[in-house]
Amino acid sequence: MNIVVCIKQVPDTFEVKIDPETKRIVREGVESIINPYDNYAIEEAVRLKERFGGTVTAISMGPPQAEKALRDAIAMGVDDGVLLCDMKFAGSDTLATSYILSCGIKKIGNFDVIVCGRETLDGSTGQVGPEIAHHLNIPYVTYVSKIKNISSGVMECVRLMEDHYEELKVHLPVLITVVKEINQPRIPSLKGMLKAKKAQINIWKSDNIEGEISSYGQDGSPTRVVDVWTEHMKKEGRKVEGETDKLVEELATELKKLGVL
Amino acid sequence: MIVKTGKEEILTYLEDASNFREGSAERLYIPDDEGDLISILTDCAKNNIPVTISSGGTGTVGGRVPREGVILSMERFNRIINIDKNEKTSTLQAGVVIKDFLDLIEKEGLFYPPFPTERTAFIGGNVATNASGEYSFRFGPTRRYVKKIRMILTNGDTLEIKRGCLYEKNGVIDYGMFKVPLPSYRTPPVKCSAGYFSQEGMDGIDLIIGSEGTLGVITEVKVSLIDALPPRFIVIVFLRDEEGIPFIVKEIKKMCGDALFSLEFFDSGSLEFLKNDFPAIPENTCAIYVESVSNTEEMERWLDIAERYNAVDTWLAEDRKNYEKLIDFRHRLPENINAYFKKIGIVKVAMDIAVGEDSFPEMYGFYRDMMKKEKIHSILFGHIGENHLHFNLFPASDEEKIRAKEIYEICVRKAISLGGTVAAEHGIGKIKHKWLEIMYGREGLKEMAGIKKIFDPYCILGLDNIFPKALLK
Ligand SMILES: Cc1cc2nc3c(=O)[nH]c(=O)nc-3n(C[C@H](O)[C@H](O)[C@H](O)COP(=O)(O)OP(=O)(O)OC[C@H]3O[C@@H](n4cnc5c(N)ncnc54)[C@H](O)[C@@H]3O)c2cc1C
Numbered sequence: 001m002n003i004v005v006c007i008k009q010v011p012d013t014f015e016v017k018i019d020p021e022t023k024r025i026v027r028e029g030v031e032s033i034i035n036p037y038d039n040y041a042i043e044e045a046v047r048l049k050e051r052f053g054g055t056v057t058a059i060s061m062g063p064p065q066a067e068k069a070l071r072d073a074i075a076m077g078v079d080d081g082v083l084l085c086d087m088k089f090a091g092s093d094t095l096a097t098s099y100i101l102s103c104g105i106k107k108i109g110n111f112d113v114i115v116c117g118r119e120t121l122d123g124s125t126g127q128v129g130p131e132i133a134h135h136l137n138i139p140y141v142t143y144v145s146k147i148k149n150i151s152s153g154v155m156e157c158v159r160l161m162e163d164h165y166e167e168l169k170v171h172l173p174v175l176i177t178v179v180k181e182i183n184q185p186r187i188p189s190l191k192g193m194l195k196a197k198k199a200q201i202n203i204w205k206s207d208n209i210e211g212e213i214s215s216y217g218q219d220g221s222p223t224r225v226v227d228v229w230t231e232h233m234k235k236e237g238r239k240v241e242g243e244t245d246k247l248v249e250e251l252a253t254e255l256k257k258l259g260v261l
Numbered sequence: 262m263i264v265k266t267g268k269e270e271i272l273t274y275l276e277d278a279s280n281f282r283e284g285s286a287e288r289l290y291i292p293d294d295e296g297d298l299i300s301i302l303t304d305c306a307k308n309n310i311p312v313t314i315s316s317g318g319t320g321t322v323g324g325r326v327p328r329e330g331v332i333l334s335m336e337r338f339n340r341i342i343n344i345d346k347n348e349k350t351s352t353l354q355a356g357v358v359i360k361d362f363l364d365l366i367e368k369e370g371l372f373y374p375p376f377p378t379e380r381t382a383f384i385g386g387n388v389a390t391n392a393s394g395e396y397s398f399r400f401g402p403t404r405r406y407v408k409k410i411r412m413i414l415t416n417g418d419t420l421e422i423k424r425g426c427l428y429e430k431n432g433v434i435d436y437g438m439f440k441v442p443l444p445s446y447r448t449p450p451v452k453c454s455a456g457y458f459s460q461e462g463m464d465g466i467d468l469i470i471g472s473e474g475t476l477g478v479i480t481e482v483k484v485s486l487i488d489a490l491p492p493r494f495i496v497i498v499f500l501r502d503e504e505g506i507p508f509i510v511k512e513i514k515k516m517c518g519d520a521l522f523s524l525e526f527f528d529s530g531s532l533e534f535l536k537n538d539f540p541a542i543p544e545n546t547c548a549i550y551v552e553s554v555s556n557t558e559e560m561e562r563w564l565d566i567a568e569r570y571n572a573v574d575t576w577l578a579e580d581r582k583n584y585e586k587l588i589d590f591r592h593r594l595p596e597n598i599n600a601y602f603k604k605i606g607i608v609k610v611a612m613d614i615a616v617g618e619d620s621f622p623e624m625y626g627f628y629r630d631m632m633k634k635e636k637i638h639s640i641l642f643g644h645i646g647e648n649h650l651h652f653n654l655f656p657a658s659d660e661e662k663i664r665a666k667e668i669y670e671i672c673v674r675k676a677i678s679l680g681g682t683v684a685a686e687h688g689i690g691k692i693k694h695k696w697l698e699i700m701y702g703r704e705g706l707k708e709m710a711g712i713k714k715i716f717d718p719y720c721i722l723g724l725d726n727i728f729p730k731a732l733l734k
Contacts, residue, residue, distance in 0.1 A: 012581075031581070033580070033582065072580070075577075184540060184541065186541055186576075187541075187576040187577065187578055187583050187586060187587065188576070188577050188578075188579075188583070189574065189575045189576065189577060190496060190560060190563055190564045190567055190575040190577050191564060191575070192577075193560060193577045193579065194557070194560055194561060194564055197557060197560075244267075244270060
């Protein structure tokens, strides 16, 4: 079985910094990690390989440094990494991103299952997965919490909904997006880590894939960002010292003042 | 100074991380400075009131828990007096919380090598117990890093000792204000926190380190620091061959030498306590856990080791997230054990025995045989790099409780016959007198009591720590 897993590198922070001019994410000075949800996608892809055989290819669109995310995926058991990296891709919204990724996946070819995380930490749209499926004209299942079986070209899986689960059967090839409940991502093995360090990551530019240039980057992005900002949560603290009775009294007064009590 | 007499206000000070539950005190003092301290001590000396020093309360042998008298909490002695970047030293008050200290010196690009796992401990508590930290395989215990101690005695005098200034000579350590005879027992050359330190030609400061609050109140210490550590990785190697572990560990030491910061062991029973948190732990394995300098060469070395000893699986953490996960793996075991047994109402019997390098395979085999022979549920884990494992027994019935005590004694006698110690890092406190007596004999304990009487002639400080107070009569 040929499995593709789509991953994104994101800044490792709860408070994403936005450039007030460009409205884009400021990446400088922030450590980058694999989008946390994508770790579950990688783990599930590797587990599928372990259960049913085959290979796993991880694909990402991003700047050159996103190569690191692909190496981390290889350390977890992925076989190959593909980075779609070109200035022409810059400024892509979810539609353009999913289009570019689908072109990359077509080039990888011969896929049975595509696994994505449920959403990214920085964008939080959850759109890219379904849109890739749309571009590839294949079925998709979002919020998958368990893959029960795959046989005779049919996947049986469970979908986590707000207050219930759904059990579905779907024909391959299929794209799924997975939720945290599906597994516990593994810690890389020594072998995986060493393999990752030495691995050759395939870098594909716009001329390496077959797609409409007008659908890449800003030109291919109907979304216009009007404004982006980070909500500033104010944290305050005050240390009070003294006798217990007085402290309790003071705490109660303070909590009442704040409307908590 | 704060003085508390309310029962509930004192309650938390009547416990530490041990099972010792005989705490009782009439009053809690929280002095602001040495002036307060001196007046408390001289007053208690005059009225013959026992005083027990309390720091972070993370000790595991009941050391800070008083049976009677008053508690002296060091929490307000929390000032870091200076950090000397050139000399790589810091002078700090005894009540500084280790975590605060580590955070501050990290900003200066410095590191305190013997930091203990439990970072709510105070520096004074660490010195008083000669604590050994997470990297003691590499850096050794607290003792090595203490350059100066300032201590208040029960008569109100101040004793300041700098390392390298006074040594034992002709069986005597001359502290100026008094002379102390060198005990006839010798502290074995293994990881050890059992009783007063004793070695020919020893530095006088080493008697104070590890004296568990029985000689004086440490108010200030100067410690040496090192540069911040280089990047590290953690690797866990899961193995089937539990019997062959001492041999494998010996080979690892030979191969990795200076690259290692810690070298730990978890037997298969210990791993069972971690499977809820880490379900990917392979069945029927034990594990070697190391922290190493991070580079590709070391990684390749470890792959070689893993292959040579037929590892079932390996986990490697190099990035921050996975590193934290595996640090959690190490810390969680004692926590999970304690939580589990609290829930089912069993008191564990935990040993802290260490032996020398050459004797370790024999001691390990001894534990293994014991585990196979005895019915009591038990596990074996810990600091295998320092030949120091925690053998833990979980007696489920009264009968088993009695047997567990017997097993403890058998292990203690075995370790001592091999030149080892009954307390490698946690000290003796109020719960291990019996084992210390087996180690150094009644005479040894009496010699310690004699030394204590020189420092504390009123016999009020840290009573029942290290040896029974009856020996002070
Ligand atoms: C989860 C956990 C992990 C631990 N890991 C380790 C470890 O890796 N290595 C290790 O060695 N220990 C470890 N310990 C034990 C403990 O952290 C150490 O013994 C620590 O040094 C105790 O410091 P404390 O400030 O909590 O002292 P306390 O428990 O408050 O006191 C300990 C003893 O020191 C005396 N004392 C305290 N302050 C002074 C002072 N200023 N002057 C004179 N005497 C004083 C007290 O009277 C008492 O006898 C661990 C404990 C826990 C709970």
